[in-house]
Amino acid sequence: MNEAIIILNGTVNHESPFYNDLRKRAGKGNVYVVCADGGALNAALIGVEPDAIIGDLDSLPKDLEEKYADRIIRDSDQNTTDCDKAIRHCINKNAERITIIGACGTRWDHFIAAAMLLKKYAQVKIKIVDEYNELFLAGKETELDFPVGSSVSLIPLGRVEGLKLEGFKYDVENGILEDASRGIHNEITESPAKITYSKGALLVNRILELS
């Protein structure tokens, strides 16, 4: 499976051991690393070499622009975010699995838009992660092989119908989940847990460390 990592411009606690594994995977050269614009700064902090830097370059430091001149893809399309451009670029490079870091920071609009891109690009397996969260779109039939006791939240983008949960502490009534508040903080009681639904788009947020 072709794997890609997208590094965005949000806050990354690069000293966290969480990024060790990512650094190792990227370092082996079999994972394609794309930085969205100023995300290249996060890549430098983590110690990962980008294969491509994409965006309108309005937040890329000059020294990195010079250093990586051979792999910069300038794309000033105002109708898409740099994250969107990076995902499309990875799909064009045949990525089947994409991990996104640096999505959350001081720009809430960018974070919410990135979460919604999970629905727009449902054909690819995309995870947005940091050391506390793992956010992804549940397929219509999804198995979660997380350990028993794992905290997960189910976030409907709009109205989700025909929803059935197996191996969770809290079930839903009538298979409908429309209220994001209602799906927050569920718990895996049997692994693998199973999610099936017929209509809508359902995000899963796994909580990696309770804060």
Place this chain on the structure above:
Amino acid sequence: MNEAIIILNGTVNHESPFYNDLRKRAGKGNVYVVCADGGALNAALIGVEPDAIIGDLDSLPKDLEEKYADRIIRDSDQNTTDCDKAIRHCINKNAERITIIGACGTRWDHFIAAAMLLKKYAQVKIKIVDEYNELFLAGKETELDFPVGSSVSLIPLGRVEGLKLEGFKYDVENGILEDASRGIHNEITESPAKITYSKGALLVNRILELS
């Protein structure tokens, strides 16, 4: 107009001068302050006295639980987040304008759910804020009296129809906004700018300081 402030359990940079105004407003006693569970810790850091603390109390430090025993509303309903409970409580207290702080932090699920509550409680004017962002639901006819040059993002929750923008740098085509990526980073060119739409739910994220 009855005003309330809800303080959540996310990350609050309490040393930022941004919270001076809020501290002053809350201190005058004509603003009702509700902490959602461990949000009471943020209130203490900012230096604001809560009028009520609501939630299942799983993240409220013991000393604050004792100090504020007379104003704690224990509500362990598993179908709603503490933020949801706090909003309903404020509405019951006749709040017409609510400011929410501490929404974003290490719990993405809570932040996304809070953003979606803006749609659930569209009957009240609610703003989620920090020193960089101001997030709210646009009414079907909304005037934004932000200064010319202000950065705003328009984030559709689902499909927004009949959308017309006046006083913005970038317009939309055919009055449809469905793709969150497309609405990010617009700019006010004439103040007040106007948003009208006929169908759906549209969030506005004003960027207070470009980072």
